[in-house]
Amino acid sequence: MGVAVIGASMTKFGQRDAWIRELLSQAGEECLVDAGVAPDDVEHLYVSNMASGEFEGQTGVMNALAHDLGVLPAYSERVDQTSSSGGAGIYEAWQSVASGASDMTLLVGGEKMTHKTTGQATDIIASITHPDEYKHGVTLPSFAGMTARHYLERFDAPRESLARVAVKNHKNGVDNPKAQFQKEITMEKALESPIIADPLRLYDFCPITDGSAALMFTTEERAKEITDEYALVSGVGGATDTHVVHERDDPTIMGGVVESSEQAYEMAGLGPDDLDVAELHDMFTILEFLQLEGIGVAEQGTAWEMAMDGATAKDGDLPINTSGGLKSKGHPLGASGVAQGVEIYEQLVGEAGPRQVEADTALACNVGGFGNCVITTIMEAAE
């Protein structure tokens, strides 16, 4: 059964006064309105959220949101797949409609993080690691630093190529009113910012963010009855890599990205050459390279060249992260994968405003942990 997306919304990302329940209900309510769907039409509700219990002490967010949005007695479920909870929510929502279990599924992703110190937030995220990693004080940024060093040394890539990712995504974010930072940065600023996990510096990392995003899924048949503007979920794949990061055969290959994108391409009957635009999980600048290579757009060890020659810029061959990416839009963990879906949906239905590019086929790759769990989604514009 064909699965369509008929509505999308997201709150402003950034430092927000609202707590998790309010963030989720704001995006959820806006999505109901955008899709033109009444609350009692919603049959399944998925809430992508990594750690509301750890961050805020609020658990059971799917039940809270179902009640607050008036979608009772819809089936509700919280989806946690760490940073890829949002992508996993897309997978669950697609499954619910494709299987016939639900005719109308609302997906809302959200996270409230900024009330914690950077150290506390980093520790909550680092708790996903194996105990033999965690006890050494490893953090996700430190994995990025070690991987970036290995990549630059092995493939003789210039340090500037990583800074170009940050500069590009900040430039794209200027046109996104929902982004945490609507501010361009210079190469000098990126290359001279404080070291966080060398060779990576402050501007190689996404910020800590509060925010929420939502998507409405239904059958293609019902979508046609409701609206002229919808996108089809033509491919979705999910895969898991090692829990212990150093156990991977090749530190520069994200197996979950490779596997999940192969599944999504196969389902859609498409390949990397068919993509018009993509949202990649640039939690760290180096991840944009590893994902471009993992989804088959670039050969191993060459994606840095795309950053250097502008191929991934908004006016390049394959625009990457027109939303500003996690880098400038922000990264409220459970919301990020949903927000990627919001961006590619808006690109496909022509609602991306000043960020609009010409696109009939779009991909989103949402990475959990350091590539530990990955979801790749392909959407196509309705004919």
Add this chain to the structure above:
Amino acid sequence: MTLVAGICPNGHVSYPTHPRCPECGEPQEGTLDLADRTGEVVTWTHSTATPPGVREPNTLAIVEFDITDVADASDEFVRALGQVTTDEVETGDTVEPVYTEELRDPEAGIKVPESQDWDGYRWKPV
């Protein structure tokens, strides 16, 4: 004290150990102590934004141990992650494991202190 890797009947080696071999799914019944070996630094970082209870900066390295001399092993090397004893380290350096009773303050982070061990090995350049 030991730095224990696991070996499965097919000779696949991993650190840390797992109930089943990540490579082939066989029970990982054998062990290999890496504590008396030296390894080579594959990559490293100085982590400056460290969580509560972790030293700052925290120099970390992924180290590769050559195990071609181990008769039961079909893998040629096994990798491990750990703190480095010094901030001065380079890719390709040879290091030896040095035991430490407490790698970070177990009371300061989000995890329940009793839920895991906090001792382990740091890498010391030789």
